[in-house]
Amino acid sequence: xxxxxxxxxxxxxxxxxxxxxxxxxxxxxxxxxxxxxxxxxxxxxxxxxxxxxxxxxxxxxxxxxxxxxxxxxxxxxxxxxxxxxxxxxxxxxxxxxxxxxxxxxxxxxxxxxxxxxxxxxxxxxxxxxxxxxxxxxxxxxxxxxxxxxxxxxxxxxxxxxxxxxxxxxxxxxxxxxxxxxxxxxxxxxxxxxxxxxxxxxxxxxxxxxxxxxxxxxxxxxxxxxxxxxxxxxxxxxxxxxxxxxxxxxxxxxxxxxxxxxxxxxxxxxxxxxxxxxxxxxxx
Amino acid sequence: xxxxxxxxxxxxxxxxxxxxxxxxxxxxxxxxxxxxxxxxxxxxxxxxxxxxxxxxxxxxxxxxxxxxxxxxxxxxxxxxxxxxxxxxxxxxxxxxxxxxxxxxxxxxxxxxxxxxxxxxxxxxxxxxxxxxxxxxxxxxxxxxxxxxxxxxxxxxxxxxxxxxxxxxxxxxxxxxxxxxxxxxxxxxxxxxxxxxxxxxxxxxxxxxxxxxxxxxxxxxxxxxxxxxxxxxxxxxxxxxxxxxxxxxxxxxxxxxxxxxxxxxxxxxxxxxxxxxxxxxxxx
Numbered sequence: 001x002x003x004x005x006x007x008x009x010x011x012x013x014x015x016x017x018x019x020x021x022x023x024x025x026x027x028x029x030x031x032x033x034x035x036x037x038x039x040x041x042x043x044x045x046x047x048x049x050x051x052x053x054x055x056x057x058x059x060x061x062x063x064x065x066x067x068x069x070x071x072x073x074x075x076x077x078x079x080x081x082x083x084x085x086x087x088x089x090x091x092x093x094x095x096x097x098x099x100x101x102x103x104x105x106x107x108x109x110x111x112x113x114x115x116x117x118x119x120x121x122x123x124x125x126x127x128x129x130x131x132x133x134x135x136x137x138x139x140x141x142x143x144x145x146x147x148x149x150x151x152x153x154x155x156x157x158x159x160x161x162x163x164x165x166x167x168x169x170x171x172x173x174x175x176x177x178x179x180x181x182x183x184x185x186x187x188x189x190x191x192x193x194x195x196x197x198x199x200x201x202x203x204x205x206x207x208x209x210x211x212x213x214x215x216x217x218x219x220x221x222x223x224x225x226x227x228x229x230x231x232x233x234x235x236x237x238x239x240x241x242x243x244x245x246x247x248x249x250x251x252x253x254x255x256x257x258x259x260x261x262x263x264x265x266x267x268x269x270x271x272x273x274x275x276x277x278x279x280x281x282x283x
Numbered sequence: 284x285x286x287x288x289x290x291x292x293x294x295x296x297x298x299x300x301x302x303x304x305x306x307x308x309x310x311x312x313x314x315x316x317x318x319x320x321x322x323x324x325x326x327x328x329x330x331x332x333x334x335x336x337x338x339x340x341x342x343x344x345x346x347x348x349x350x351x352x353x354x355x356x357x358x359x360x361x362x363x364x365x366x367x368x369x370x371x372x373x374x375x376x377x378x379x380x381x382x383x384x385x386x387x388x389x390x391x392x393x394x395x396x397x398x399x400x401x402x403x404x405x406x407x408x409x410x411x412x413x414x415x416x417x418x419x420x421x422x423x424x425x426x427x428x429x430x431x432x433x434x435x436x437x438x439x440x441x442x443x444x445x446x447x448x449x450x451x452x453x454x455x456x457x458x459x460x461x462x463x464x465x466x467x468x469x470x471x472x473x474x475x476x477x478x479x480x481x482x483x484x485x486x487x488x489x490x491x492x493x494x495x496x497x498x499x500x501x502x503x504x505x506x507x508x509x510x511x512x513x514x515x516x517x518x519x520x521x522x523x524x525x526x527x528x529x530x531x532x533x534x535x536x537x538x539x540x541x542x543x544x545x546x547x548x549x550x551x552x553x554x555x556x557x558x559x560x561x562x563x564x565x566x
Contacts, residue, residue: 150468163460171454174466177446181466183457185433 002252003274004205008197010266012190012259014094015039018071019048019262021092025066026051032090033067035059035074036123039260040216043238059085066090072123073097075130096159097124100186101131107154108132112182115147117169118158122217125158141172149176155183160191160218160259162225191218191259198222198256202230206250209242210235211269212258219258226256239269247276285535286557287488291480293549295473295542297377298322301354302331302545304375308349309334315373316350318342318357319406322543323499326521342368349373355406356380358413379442380407383469384414390437391415395465398430400452401441405500408441424455432459438466443474443501443542445508474501474542481505481539485513489533492525492556493518494548495541502541509539522552530559 011019018038025032031052037045038053045055056062059081066088069079073093082089093101104114113136118125120137129135136146147153153173157166170183202208208230212219214237223235232250236242247253253273257266294302301321308315314335320328321336328338339345342364349371352362356376365372376384387397396419401408403420412418419429430436436456440449453466485491491513495502497520506518515533519525530536536556540549 167454167457167460170457170464171450174450174453174457177450177468178466179468181453181464181468183461183464183466185460185462185464 001247001250001273001276003270004201004252004254005266005270006194006197006201006254006256008190008194009256010259010261010263012188014071014096015260017094018068018092019044021090022048022053022068023051025068025090026053029066031065033062033065033087034070035062035067035078036070036072037215038068038070038092040213040219041237041258041260041262042213043265044260044262062087069093070123071097073101073127075127077130093127094159096186096188097127100124100128100156100159103156103184103186104128104131104135104154107156107182107184108134110154110182112152112154112180113148115153115155115173116158117155117166118161119217122158124160124217128156138169138173140169144172144176147173147176150179152180153178153182155181156186158217159186159188160221161187162195162221163187163192188218191221194218194256194259195222195225198254199225199229201254201256202226202233205230205252205254207232207246207252208234208254208256209269209273210256210258211238211265212261213237216258216260219261222256222258230254236269238265239272242269242273244276284530284533284556284559286553287484287535287537288549288553289477289480289484289537289539291473291477292539293542293544293546295471297354297379298543300377301351301375302327304373305331305336305351306334308351308373309336312349314348316345316348316370317353318345318350318361319353319355320498321351321353321375323496323502324520324541324543324545325496326548327543327545345370352376353406354380356384356410358410360413376410377442379469379471380410383407383411383439383442386439386467386469387411387414387418387437390439390465390467391417393437393465395435395437395463396431398436398438398456399441400438400449401444402500405441407443407500411439421452421456423452427455427459430456430459433462435463436461436465438464439469441500442469442471443504444470445478445504446470446475471501474504477501477539477542478505478508481537482508482512484537484539485509485516488513488535488537490515490529490535491517491537491539492552493539493541494521494552495544496520499541499543502544505539505541513537519552521548522555525552525555527559
């Protein structure tokens with residue numbers, strides 16, 4: 001099987017920073033707490049867990065020591081609670097997510113109704129919403145009815161969405177009507193480059209593999225975009241999920257990976273895929 | 284012929300104000316100068332001309348006395364020139380146009396590249412452009428290449444365009460991309476109501492007449508919208524342009540009129556149309 005790897009893929013600076021900070025604390029203190037998975041990648045979380053990382057669901061589950069704010073960020077109220085408990089805080093919020101949080105508070109201060117385009121369950125979006133008194137999350141066109149038709153709307157977007165999604169949602173807002181609209185492009189440029197790179201590659205190959213956590217927003221977006229351009233797209237967490245029968249009749253394969261997928265998962269996958277041949281019995 | 288008149292049509296407050304101010308000066312001073320037609324309606328201009336209104340193309344053509352700034356407004360540089368010549372100025376700029384001019388200067392001061400959606404030859408747009416150091420006028424999708432894809436865009440719209448046009452153009456801007464986008468809805472709500480009223484009516488009648496000046500942007504927009512919903516739409520200046528043969532086979536007619544079309548033109552048209560019957564020979 002001839003394998004091509006997307007020019008831009010794998011760990012982004014924000015995730016690398018969070019992993020590095022976690023490892024530093026673990027080396028010094030032997031344990032660290034994370035509110036929710038530090039990144040949306042089970043392999044990485046399992047590796048760090050073995051080193052002493054405790055992933056907890058709520059602040060009440062943190063009894064002592066140091067807590068790491070993951071790259072998706074946390075709401076100011078959560079940070080205040082952590083401080084109130086006397087915990088040491090290591091902030092690994094991605095700088096781009098910090099920027100979105102700052103923009104959201106500025107938009108509200110300027111009198112805009114804050115509108116966040118994205119998935120309201122995603123921790124990044126939840127943290128951004130937590131930075132303002134009120135925000136409306138718009139996931140798709142059906143959510144638009146939550147918005148006033150003559151309002152002052154301050155629109156931002158979850159960093160890992162695609163430019164096409166942001167443009168489509170903004171267009172729908174424009175068609176509904178507004179009095180004032182201020183929209184800031186808060187998309188992560190690195191994520192956008194990875195999307196472009198993945199789309200380019202998936203058009204050229206017989207089968208496309210998108211590697212990364214099933215909860216990872218940016219990986220899912222990569223898979224969604226690739227699926228649009230190549231119906232033979234598979235979102236896998238790692239080589240263990242690989243199904244050889246999918247290679248039947250294929251000669252070329254593409255590989256890309258989300259921003260929370262470490263290098264070792266990509267290399268293992270690419271190496272093993274390179275020496276795989278479709279089982280002729282299955283053809 | 285059964286005739287229906289659009290619920291909202293005819294002279295708007297801005298045009299009424301300009302006509303009233305012109306008449307006041309004419310009564311007091313016997314003459315007044317207007318830089319370009321005071322409104323885009325030949326019948327009104329001819330009536331005021333007979334009273335002493337002089338329509339001129341340039342400031343150099345005004346020798347003395349009082350100059351009236353029409354409802355479409357004028358650029359600050361023009362007003363300075365008029366003052367420099369020692370002329371008395373009566374400002375009849377529509378308050379909504381003044382608002383657009385103010386918003387344009389504010390957007391530029393806030394660091395945005397001012398983008399005006401509309402017709403660059405229209406006096407309102409020319410005056411708005413003249414209020415800032417630099418503005419890009421976007422008439423349709425083909426003009427979008429003038430805009431940077433990663434810019435800070437401050438978008439406003441010619442007051443007499445339709446919400447559909449503004450939304451369509453903004454959507455196209457969103458698809459191209461931007462860094463920051465601030466858009467203010469500068470459409471005239473009265474013009475929008477007239478558009479809605481005209482569209483509603485034209486769907487119910489066999490033939491639709493849109494009365495108003497051929498250069499009148501808001502009348503042309505009404506005609507364009509009606510044409511989309513009723514192919515039997517005719518844009519006429521007044522009853523003199525009426526062609527009876529168009530009534531062949533029609534039973535109901537609708538009438539609307541632009542914001543610069545005076546009541547007397549509408550009444551005459553509606554009255555004469557009401558007693559018209561299609562020439563049976565032509566059926």
